[in-house]
Amino acid sequence: MNMSKKTKNICTAILILVAVILITLFDNDVIGNAYIKRVLNLAAIYAIISVSMNLVNGFTGMFSLGQAGFMAIGAFTVAVFTVPAESIPSIFYIEPMAPWLAAIRLPFVVALLVGGLIAAVLALIIGYPVLRLKSDYLAIATLGFSEIIRIVFTQMQTITNGALGIKCIPGITTMWVPFGAAAICIGIMVLLINSSYGRAFKAIREDDIAAEAMGINLSFHKNLSFAISSFFTAIAGGLFASLLTAVDPKQFYFTLTYNFLLIIVLGGMGSVTGTIIASFIITGGLEWLRFFDEPLSVMGYNIPIFRAGLRMVVFSLLLMILVLFYRKGIMGQKEFSWDGIYNWIMKVKTRLSRKKGGA
């Protein structure tokens, strides 16, 4: 059963309109509060990272675990270049910022793009040797890279302010920034996925030997996918820095990457819409799971396992359950479509009416 094209377009238009109205209402504090807004903004940023990760892991069939590292690059680029000149001395109070660096102040958007480009170049430097190998060493290399970046950032006192991190980053003033950026970044990636290059990525995912026999240069396309993914991950990292207004290297432990892994597995490896939906579910869920980290007392007795860290235990369990029993995620490799929704409603309807008929 299919819907007409016109109905579909109307549905899509309504969906976009609802989103626009909701964001406007949130933005003007008609609904929600600062906390909810922050969680939603974070989810939009996580959606960019997760879709980028899916580009490599779900669409090209490689296995990268470097998201935290690439995010850190984007985040610190924005932090270093957008923090106001007058705040620099007070932030870098142990060792002053390198003067040449302090002299360069960039607009937010330019800093975002610079961060993206640095990440893409670094991705090529890692990818060029690693992605030539037939076996997939990318996971190990990216995991290592991510930790190296974090440690290097902790050491570069005059650039990143070391372990203290950078505060007073100009913040995001409207929800349109993360949501607009998400729309643009994800939009570009969707266009790429549906282009001739995206088809080549999918061919590599399906069968790399056959893809190569069809004339697809494996090393070039794997590097391309990896570099583009890293570019957008760093852009999202920059947004992340601006959302939090403060960054320090500890935020970019490689465990951060597992959030995105959980998102793409839940959403469906190879599904953009699934990934977006999962970003909001997981980001919201992780906030909700925070109560595990707080002490809990039942009738005056403090339950000992409820303490900082339990959240991550629960989180790991969820990831394991997901991988063991629900590997295809919400969407598998499919995308959200109105036909899918329509068929689903119809199925539920017939099932309900059958029940009634039987009674």
Added chain:
Amino acid sequence: MDRQVLGVNDVTMQFGGVVAVNNLSLHVNEGEIVALIGPNGAGKTTAFNVITGVYAPSNGQVVFKDNVISSNYPHGKFRKKYLGEQETMDKYSVVKSMTPDKITKLGVARTFQNIRLFKNLTVFENVLIAKHMRSKANFLSATFRLNYKEEKQNRDETMELLKILGLDDVKDEVAHSLPYGKQRHLEIARALATKPELLLLDEPAAGMNPQETVELTQFIKKIKDDFNLTVFMIEHHMDLVMEISDRIYVLDFGKLIAEGTPEEIQNNQRVIDAYLGVQQDE
């Protein structure tokens, strides 16, 4: 004189202590259908893998038209471990190995013994992917659809090819949902979409019943003429091989034991002992 399209010269392929192909020399001329036969494990697929660049040979050279596509000789630490024929060991001194995609681009296409389709993609996409290699668009122009003319032309050509090969009615089906015979056809269609001059078929009739095999025989003849191909194929169905081959090479334990026309091969005692006789016992 016939123009040579493919030349395999003294090729040895050694995996550790296993010499899968031992000092193999053969050639395929323009417009021919040549078959490579031999018992299982004789090294036929390995020979194809060397020709298409999946493996670099341990020794020897592969030439396609005027291009050396791979060349190697036992050197360095491999020299001591080399188990192939010794007299050709120092014949080559160049090391070269083109990657499979470059070789495909030169005009060599292949199918696989164990079908390797892009399983979760549609029939149409499976064939369309072959067009990517010759597309001029870079990733930016492709992303922002500045290549829409080229893309449309690629789609039109793909559609046309599917029509010629009788796959247009299943074009939107996912490849793995096709019946087995159609999957074999699709693999050939996909190879043809790369616009090859030389087509390598690895057991195209494997798993087919006699009726399907007859149809496949006609199909191979037809595409050879329609697409101006030279065909080199591995096959076990002797009816098919004897009917369409101009020449046959017989491989046993990695070594060439005979070559000739179908009549010559059918009457060759060595071939009957090593392969044909065994086959008839089955």
